[in-house]
Amino acid sequence: MLNRRNLFNFGLWGSAGALLSLPALRAATGSVSSLRPVLTPFLDALPLPPQALAIDWTPGNLPWPIFDRDVLEHVDRSQDKGKASFCRIVSEVRTVKFHHSLPATEIWGYRDDHPSLQGKKWDYALGPTFRQYWPNHNRCAGTIVRHVNNLPSMREHRGFGEPRCSVHLHGGHQESRFDGYPTDQTRPDGTIDKLTFEHGEHFDYAYPLVDSGY
DSSP, X not given: OOOHHHHHHHHHHHHHHXXXXXXXXHHHHSOGXXXXXXXXXXXXXXXXXXXXXXXXXXXXXXXXXXXOTTGGGGOOTTOSSOOOEEEEEEEEEEXXXXXXXXXXEEEEEEEEOOGGGTTOXXXXXXXXXXXOOOOXXXXXXXXXXXXXXXXXXXXXXXXXXXXXXXXXXXXXXXXXXXXXXXXXXXXXXXXXEOOOBOTTOEEEXXXXXXXXXX
């Protein structure tokens, strides 16, 4: 008869059997390492993602017709006070190789979606590199990043994690709305601030890149 005590004893004996079999396994295989591939280090150069490409725009002609709330407070349409940079980043499922001797691995990652890169494969695990000047007191010369969620929908997804996005710039100094909250927020008046975005949605982040206190 199986009861809790018998199941517990069975578990202990099963664990002991696995431990006792390890020496025999070593003797049969020569080494535990033979059970997994032995990788030669330093075969591949360190992959350095290229710099994110800014979408050019002229006075009065913004890259997109509609923006998320509060973003345009950091943009001078005339460019008289400064010219903001606009980038578009896509979250997607893709495969990358982490080692020369290993097969490609499926990941969720970022990709630069600049018009000049359309149709080109992004062969990096990481997204593009951002290099921007720190304009200090000029809030109109920062960076606007549109993040687009092209991951599977919540309904289609199976497995670990949720394909719901929210992006945080660690160490950045920007408004709370653009700081990457993990959930949506409800204001005291009941208004819901949608700060996360799912498949087919996007969110515009404004990074004025000003010093703290200004």
